[in-house]
Amino acid sequence: MKREASLSDYAISIENFSEAWPELEPLCRAHYGEMQTRMAAEGMKIGDFNPRLNVYGGAGHLLCFVVRIDGEAVGYAFIWLTQDMHNSEPIAQEDTIYMRPDHRNGVGRRFTKHILAELKTRGCVRAHVTIATDLRVAAMCERVGFKRSAIAMTYFFQET
Secondary structure, three states: OOOOOOHHHEEEEEEOHHHHHHHHHHHHHHHHHHHHHHHHHOOOOOOOOOOOHHHHHHOOOEEEEEEEEOOEEEEEEEEEEEEOOOOOOEEEEEEEEEEOHHHOOOHHHHHHHHHHHHHHHOOOOEEEOOOOOOOOHHHHHHHOOOOOOOOOOOOOOOOO
């Protein structure tokens, strides 16, 4: 009988994107599929999964966080470190954050807090996230201290 995992069973680390990608690719593909399905249900069709690996792998300002249990990757986040275009403050911009559905048991909140602590130590004054896959995640973000600061809107050009 498999025991229930506790939060202390999960390890969180920053890994080299290019080295982690072969293992993370199925998680990224699953994540994209969940987002694609949610958006399609609301009448928004987005293209198929086709990441620009040359940009991700070559970006020195990209942090690749990985959540593991028993050595297996079950979650990840890609966070860009940059500067605000208007005031040059150091900020972080979430590209993607994901936890496998069978591991959505509170570890996402711990993961988010870990990421925020790391970003703070790197001098970031703000971290921006966009909730696109599971809109219920916004409530968890608010519980860890995020503030609603904008409304994201997407315009889809119609095919002719």
